[in-house]
Amino acid sequence: MPITIYNSLTRNKDPFEPLHQPDVNMYTCGVTVYDDCHIGHARSLYIFEVIRRYLAYRGFKVHFVRNITDIDDKIINRANELKVNWQDLVRKYIDSYYRDLALLGIAKADYEPRATDNIKEMVIYIGELVNKGYAYVTKSGVYFNVRRFPNYGKLSGQSVDQMESGARIEPQEEKKDPLDFALWKASKEGEPSWDSPWGKGRPGWHIECSVMSQKFLKTDTLDIHAGGRDLIFPHHENEIAQAEALTGKPFAKYWIHHGLLTINGQKMSKSLGNFVTIKDSINKYHEDALKLFFVSAHYSSPLDHSEKKMVEETKRFKSFMYLFKYYEEHTKKEPIGLINDADKQEIDGYKARFIEAMDNDFNFPQALAVLEQLSSLAYSLTGNFGLEQNLNKFKLAVETIESLLKTVFVIDLRKADPVKDSRLFLGDGGLRDTIKFAMEEWTWAKDKAKERAQLKKEKKFSEADKIRQELEEKGYEILDKKDGSFELRHK
Ligand SMILES: [Zn+2]
Structure with a gap:
């Protein structure tokens, strides 16, 4: 077609x-x-x-x-x-x-x-x-x-x-x-x-x-x-x-x-x-939230700008952004294996629907809806933050979203800084409570694990053990390796 x-x-x-x-x-x-x-x-x-x-x-x-x-x-x-x-x-x-x-x-x-x-x-x-x-x-x-x-x-x-x-x-x-x-x-x-x-x-x-x-x-x-x-x-x-x-x-x-x-x-x-x-607008709202606002309507339709809509679009952007941050955090060090055919076909199906929407008189909102459905799928794969079973599928899903947002919609998930960029504090709520919290906790757990490794090096074993316990209480486990390194995991 x-x-x-x-x-x-x-x-x-x-x-x-x-x-x-x-x-x-x-x-x-x-x-x-x-x-x-x-x-x-x-x-x-x-x-x-x-x-x-x-x-x-x-x-x-x-x-x-x-x-x-x-x-x-x-x-x-x-x-x-x-x-x-x-x-x-x-x-x-x-x-x-x-x-x-x-x-x-x-x-x-x-x-x-x-x-x-x-x-x-x-x-x-x-x-x-x-x-x-x-x-x-x-x-x-x-x-x-x-x-x-x-x-x-x-x-x-x-x-x-x-x-x-x-x-x-x-x-x-x-x-x-x-x-x-x-x-x-x-x-x-x-x-x-x-x-x-x-x-x-x-x-x-x-x-x-x-x-x-x-x-x-x-x-x-x-x-x-x-x-x-x-x-x-x-x-x-x-x-x-x-x-x-x-x-x-x-x-x-x-x-x-x-x-x-x-x-x-x-x-x-x-x-x-x-x-x-x-x-003025970009001082107040993240530029990618503004772009999502433009994507939210067909190009030929009128579009009404309001504070309420910009809050919604900021939330929408953050939903994509946190997914990507989670991906960066969890896939960087983990070995990526071959993706199975069924998973690849499933993700390719989303990409095909994105193209179908855009081929049809550049239907931005419909194409965006496909990316949001794919994002929901990726979120569901994180489960209780145990990605082992679905890592490759998750990776392909997020990379597909990231690449289409960037290539077609000029939206760059890599550049966004949710910690320092105050424009992204707008519209906090459920999302912050879930993904951002999980991200912050993961960062905290990593810091704690590093602290424990240092204590072990200094032979302060009882203090090191205390940290291990603290991590375990929060659902993390540390696997010590023979070469002195360690691996931190969600239990
Ligand atoms: Zn002219």
Whole structure:
């Protein structure tokens, strides 16, 4: 069965067949750098990172481009508001963006082009649209003539007349039709500007993506174009119009759109004061708990952020983490034998179900549920912490979980520090009472056994015996070996 993807363009779950297997050309609309990124951006960045990683895991060679919009009205307005140079503002927030990516463990794309580094190509692109009669020049800039492009509206599923009703012409614009959009904006006094055949100005937002995606992926037709649901209209509709008017070819085969994030049921916005930056969130919650929160919903669904949910996700993360810590503690020194076929098949079955879930339009929550079922199985194998019978099965189960969480969901169980990282104290309860207690006791028992060995060396036998008794009372036994070493075991 091939991977299927819900394609916003066909409104159908389509089998995934990139144009030149195994290569996949993928583009996502990146951030506009005029402020710190919030957790809505984090969700978007994370979702496409998971999709990219999963496609690579399934053998595709993904070429990934994510742009940076570093010139825009929002940037100019913010710089004016703060009375700073727009380039300093951009530099500051590009740095901030890369720090956020590092905090989330999200890799850079193959190319992260900045709009202002590609103005020359945009000017050429716009010139060709003018030559072909799809765009017209006015004193306020160059506009795309929507009525000249018959497929306008195909992505958002609206007719031009429907869209027309919501559109309006701003007083400074000289558009023939309210739906026409700017490809090039003439600059006002003191605004950043570049030379063009139509005078000094700057590119519109939509043209950036058409130009940079095709330039850096070296193709007219992308395999995947991705972004937030809020970008379908007008941004992605306009990207299609520009690109397809120019090349006469489909712009992207698959359009993937993620659902939006709300905070306690409300849209995130500065004016409501519920704006949570990535840095704020990661100060408070472990980054992997935040990722599990994103995994808890299908990428295309809306998702609501709340304190209560983050506590739940922290608990979920700790459940995986303690299992892994227990594994590290108990399998490091124990010899691992061959796993029997039935056990291997059983664990492989979980992996197959994980893949089946992800192949089905990247069903994150269903894939996560499979890992949680496997985690329950692994916990049950620890029994009363006597792993002898099931050590190999336990080991394979935990390694499967660890590897899939890391490879696909960017969640690293090895790095987490439950002792020092106070973000992981959140949501303590039943779990702490069971696994953490067992872990702490095991550490205590090991220290005691070492102390006893030292006492024996110093010939303080009665004190050494006292420790042996203490350990036995707690259910541990020590087997002394001929070479003076010892083995500590649960009885
Ligand atoms: Zn875009």
